[in-house]
Amino acid sequence: MTDLAKKTTTPQQVRAQQTYERILEVAAEVLAEAGLDGLTTNLVCKRAGLTPPTLYRYFHDKYDLLEVLGHRLMDAQNQVLMGWATPETLRQPPQALGHSVLALFAQVLELTRAYPAGVSITRAVQAVPALHGVVLESHRSMAAALASVCQEAFPQARPERVRAMTRVAIQCAYSLMEMLFDEPEQPVELVGEGLARVVVALVDDLRP
The missing domain is CATH 1.10.10.60 (Homeodomain-like)
Structure with missing residues (x-):
């Protein structure tokens, strides 16, 4: 870190x-x-x-101020994600898992919008090249934590595939959230459903 x-x-x-x-x-x-x-x-x-x-x-x-604000916001977002990420959640049937991912995405969106200056902080850390490391650190950390849970859920899966799939899932989720902030006319429900399909497909690739 x-x-x-x-x-x-x-x-x-x-x-x-x-x-x-x-x-x-x-x-x-x-x-x-x-x-x-x-x-x-x-x-x-x-x-x-x-x-x-x-x-x-x-x-x-x-930029020091923005770095601390960025870390704090992403820590709050990541706590929601890790409260969701359990082996039992990931082993759910595809339809149930999809609904769970959709609910998680909505929860993180709601948290970010309710967080003091949450949307502005998200945009700022993305806009300042010197702060890209804040975002990258958070994404890598969450992908590693999620990979650990996935490996526990699907112990037969190859570790390198687990790491790649979880990194893709994290990147997709945060990129779509940022897109919704930049393009508020986009339908949140449909965007969330798209993310859910991606995550379900990635998890299906890890199932025995």
């Missing part, structure tokens, strides 16, 4: 923790209102009632 300590200083004292969280809270608000280009450390300081030196004690620039 990315070592955030190299870029930011996570405080230990209560008052410093409160300041740290306040900075992130305001940064998310500014991002949601003004977008990536409108997010500046000076504006965050003004909104939070802090001086720039106080902010720079914890974050070097706005």
